[in-house]
Amino acid sequence: MDVPPPACLKSPPNIPHKLLLGPGPSNAAEDVLQAMTSPLLGHLHPEFLKIMDEVKEGIQYVFQTKNKLTFAISGTGHAGMECALVNLLEPGDRLLVVDIGFWANRATDMAERCGATVQRVTEPPGKAVDAATLEKAIESYRPHVVFVVQGESSTGVCQPLEKFGSICHKHGALLVVDTVASLGGAEFYADRLEVDCVYSATQKCLNAPPSLAPISFSERALEKIKKRTKKVQSYYLDAELLGNYWGCFDEPRRYHHTGMISSVYALRAALARLAAEGLDEAVQKHKRNVQLLYIGLDDIGVSPFVQDEKLRLPCLTTVAVPEGIDAKQVCDTLMSQGIEVAGGLGPTVGKLWRIGTFGMNSNEANIKRVVAAMKAALADQKHHI
Amino acid sequence: MDVPPPACLKSPPNIPHKLLLGPGPSNAAEDVLQAMTSPLLGHLHPEFLKIMDEVKEGIQYVFQTKNKLTFAISGTGHAGMECALVNLLEPGDRLLVVDIGFWANRATDMAERCGATVQRVTEPPGKAVDAATLEKAIESYRPHVVFVVQGESSTGVCQPLEKFGSICHKHGALLVVDTVASLGGAEFYADRLEVDCVYSATQKCLNAPPSLAPISFSERALEKIKKRTKKVQSYYLDAELLGNYWGCFDEPRRYHHTGMISSVYALRAALARLAAEGLDEAVQKHKRNVQLLYIGLDDIGVSPFVQDEKLRLPCLTTVAVPEGIDAKQVCDTLMSQGIEVAGGLGPTVGKLWRIGTFGMNSNEANIKRVVAAMKAALADQKHHI
Numbered sequence: 001m002d003v004p005p006p007a008c009l010k011s012p013p014n015i016p017h018k019l020l021l022g023p024g025p026s027n028a029a030e031d032v033l034q035a036m037t038s039p040l041l042g043h044l045h046p047e048f049l050k051i052m053d054e055v056k057e058g059i060q061y062v063f064q065t066k067n068k069l070t071f072a073i074s075g076t077g078h079a080g081m082e083c084a085l086v087n088l089l090e091p092g093d094r095l096l097v098v099d100i101g102f103w104a105n106r107a108t109d110m111a112e113r114c115g116a117t118v119q120r121v122t123e124p125p126g127k128a129v130d131a132a133t134l135e136k137a138i139e140s141y142r143p144h145v146v147f148v149v150q151g152e153s154s155t156g157v158c159q160p161l162e163k164f165g166s167i168c169h170k171h172g173a174l175l176v177v178d179t180v181a182s183l184g185g186a187e188f189y190a191d192r193l194e195v196d197c198v199y200s201a202t203q204k205c206l207n208a209p210p211s212l213a214p215i216s217f218s219e220r221a222l223e224k225i226k227k228r229t230k231k232v233q234s235y236y237l238d239a240e241l242l243g244n245y246w247g248c249f250d251e252p253r254r255y256h257h258t259g260m261i262s263s264v265y266a267l268r269a270a271l272a273r274l275a276a277e278g279l280d281e282a283v284q285k286h287k288r289n290v291q292l293l294y295i296g297l298d299d300i301g302v303s304p305f306v307q308d309e310k311l312r313l314p315c316l317t318t319v320a321v322p323e324g325i326d327a328k329q330v331c332d333t334l335m336s337q338g339i340e341v342a343g344g345l346g347p348t349v350g351k352l353w354r355i356g357t358f359g360m361n362s363n364e365a366n367i368k369r370v371v372a373a374m375k376a377a378l379a380d381q382k383h384h385i
Numbered sequence: 386m387d388v389p390p391p392a393c394l395k396s397p398p399n400i401p402h403k404l405l406l407g408p409g410p411s412n413a414a415e416d417v418l419q420a421m422t423s424p425l426l427g428h429l430h431p432e433f434l435k436i437m438d439e440v441k442e443g444i445q446y447v448f449q450t451k452n453k454l455t456f457a458i459s460g461t462g463h464a465g466m467e468c469a470l471v472n473l474l475e476p477g478d479r480l481l482v483v484d485i486g487f488w489a490n491r492a493t494d495m496a497e498r499c500g501a502t503v504q505r506v507t508e509p510p511g512k513a514v515d516a517a518t519l520e521k522a523i524e525s526y527r528p529h530v531v532f533v534v535q536g537e538s539s540t541g542v543c544q545p546l547e548k549f550g551s552i553c554h555k556h557g558a559l560l561v562v563d564t565v566a567s568l569g570g571a572e573f574y575a576d577r578l579e580v581d582c583v584y585s586a587t588q589k590c591l592n593a594p595p596s597l598a599p600i601s602f603s604e605r606a607l608e609k610i611k612k613r614t615k616k617v618q619s620y621y622l623d624a625e626l627l628g629n630y631w632g633c634f635d636e637p638r639r640y641h642h643t644g645m646i647s648s649v650y651a652l653r654a655a656l657a658r659l660a661a662e663g664l665d666e667a668v669q670k671h672k673r674n675v676q677l678l679y680i681g682l683d684d685i686g687v688s689p690f691v692q693d694e695k696l697r698l699p700c701l702t703t704v705a706v707p708e709g710i711d712a713k714q715v716c717d718t719l720m721s722q723g724i725e726v727a728g729g730l731g732p733t734v735g736k737l738w739r740i741g742t743f744g745m746n747s748n749e750a751n752i753k754r755v756v757a758a759m760k761a762a763l764a765d766q767k768h769h770i
Binding site: 004008014015017022039040047075076109210211256259260268276278 | 388389390391393394401405411412413421423427432435439443445449450451460462497498499574595640641642644647650656661664725
């Protein structure tokens with residue numbers, strides 16, 4: 001052997017239990033983790049194809065869509081974003097990015113790697129873009145595709161989407177919506193909103209491990225894909241090939257890649273949990289519980305970063321860091337107690353804390369615990385000033 | 386709700402236990418599955434970064450490399466192939482594909498999506514390309530990159546790689562090796578063989594669920610990546626960004642994507658198993674046990690498809706279908722007994738069976754069971770002719 005077996009693999013890993021109240025991953029549900037211990041099946045065995053079909057139905061439910069081209073990508077939320085963009089953009093296409101935070105940069109980076117040109121319509125952190133502003137930007141830029149994030153996790157804004165779909169379609173553009181941080185925690189109706197492509201991830205409100213990216217394309221989006229003059233630049237993320245493997249078309253399934261068997265089991269369990277709770281009830285639960293968080297924050301003298309309450313994401317709350325407080329030190333103090341709360345991201349670094357209450361983590365006990373821990377950490381800092 | 390909760394998610398999934406002796410996924414080890422039930426950590430928590438470091442060391446061990454740019458892609462083996470090609474090819478580059486079966490098509494498809502031009506050096510199914518033939522093809526085509534599959538799972542050939550690296554380097558080409566179906570089941574020494582990029586998958590000899598693609602790039606490969614004139618077309622598979630997240634360079638880690646926490650736990654457990662067994666011993670075990678399979682096959686009157694025993698993959702055996710036998714019916718009969726054996730793939734459909742004995746599935750009991758089942762299925766068919 002040129003390279004000896006590593007000594008570090010002789011001992012078990014150190015995996016402490018933490019309460020994950022950052023922007024994700026959230027904690028995974030016990031039955032979702034247990035689902036992954038089921039024996040593996042082959043990626044084209046009929047029993048596994050049936051599970052894929054069931055997962056597909058579950059994804060249609062959480063997206064509220066009847067789109068036939070609905071499946072889960074064998075990759076995380078970022079793979080979902082890349083799948084949306086590589087399939088819907090051809091070199092030279094124009095993409096309009098609704099820029100209300102960090103995720104606009106990611107989408108821009110990916111779109112430019114597709115050879116698209118990108119313009120943005122921007123609002124400052126904590127604000128959202130309104131429909132009239134969007135329409136003006138579309139009229140001036142004439143994009144092929146419009147990209148918007150519903151749950152902007154860097155600012156805690158829940159971007160309203162009413163009329164976005166119809167405005168895009170009036171001007172011949174497709175609408176892509178990122179629901180990674182919002183799905184299951186804020187209202188979303190893909191078909192009603194006329195969304196052409198929506199994707200999400202598994203590690204937020206679904207309380208599953210990060211692994212798959214549920215995605216769905218409208219008929220209008222599929223039409224554009226079919227009319228492409230150039231192959232999709234990624235084989236792994238080619239929506240038509242993936243749609244075939246996921247049985248979305250009336251044709252025999254072909255081997256595209258080896259599906260992530262155990263992760264699909266986990267996603268099925270997570271979707272079953274959400275379906276049993278009910279999507280409406282899940283969203284209402286987040287809205288009810290986040291009110292408790294607002295009250296708790298108010299009690300300890302801090303305020304939500306997003307001033308307009310209607311624009312706040314019910315499953316991820318951003319909190320303005322008071323003057324003179326070291327934001328990172330508060331996070332470190334909480335982490336030492338096994339509670340994760342995160343700082344800002346991109347444009348909001350140092351300006352805010354991010355408290356995620358995703359899915360099963362949205363409950364009174366967690367909220368009381370994190371508020372009490374923050375209260376103590378803040379008092380401790382003030383005491384030392 | 387426009388779309389009601391799916392009724393199919395109300396009952397538990399049907400997941401029968403099967404002995405997976407096809408070309409993969411193989412069965413997963415129980416402790417590897419159990420590792421996935423550990424609580425989630427954040428993708429940038431120090432405890433998780435330590436686990437990533439340990440996984441990285443384990444991957445360096447199984448690849449037998451000291452390459453610093455070594456990590457696991459959050460995607461399956463196909464994502465590994467795509468990562469290798471999108472990072473090492475720029476538009477207009479020439480790729481030479483060693484074509485000894487199905488995988489040459491996949492690599493060609495992906496490379497063309499990168500804007501590269503592809504030529505092949507081909508041998509018929511069951512054969513391998515020798516070093517002199519490769520050198521002649523390189524001299525005539527002058528490729529920037531040479532792609533070769535070590536374990537050609539469509540034919541059962543283990544492609545010899547001696548001198549491939551030095552020949553490539555003599556002519557200024559980089560060498561990419563796919564070890565998806567061979568790693569842990571056939572000798573492989575990345576550094577000794579002068580391999581510039583090697584990738585694999587988790588669901589074969591590692592006995593983990595399909596989810597991650599271990600990958601490693603040499604200094605020479607990294608140099609080419611650094612000199613690219615155009616960004617890598619995939620953000621998700623950008624090796625330099627991934628290398629940063631995996632702590633491969635002396636720089637602070639940045640958030641690239643949300644790592645597949647539970648899958649990384651599983652991979653760590655799988656690598657720990659292999660390190661405890663020892664890579665040499667693992668390979669020798671496959672070689673010893675496959676001899677039992679050859680004897681068993683001979684006893685029931687069928688023969689390996691690959692005639693030159695030195696070219697046979699020790700972990701995946703292809704068997705020629707005797708004249709007059711319905712290959713698919715034999716597979717169906719075995720599957721009805723809970724044993725998976727596969728038919729051909731691509732150029733070998735209908736011509737052979739594929740029997741995978743990957744990792745822990747390489748043992749005398751499994752081999753006896755599959756041989757006995759094939760014997761009965763063949764006798765049954767002959768009886769009905």
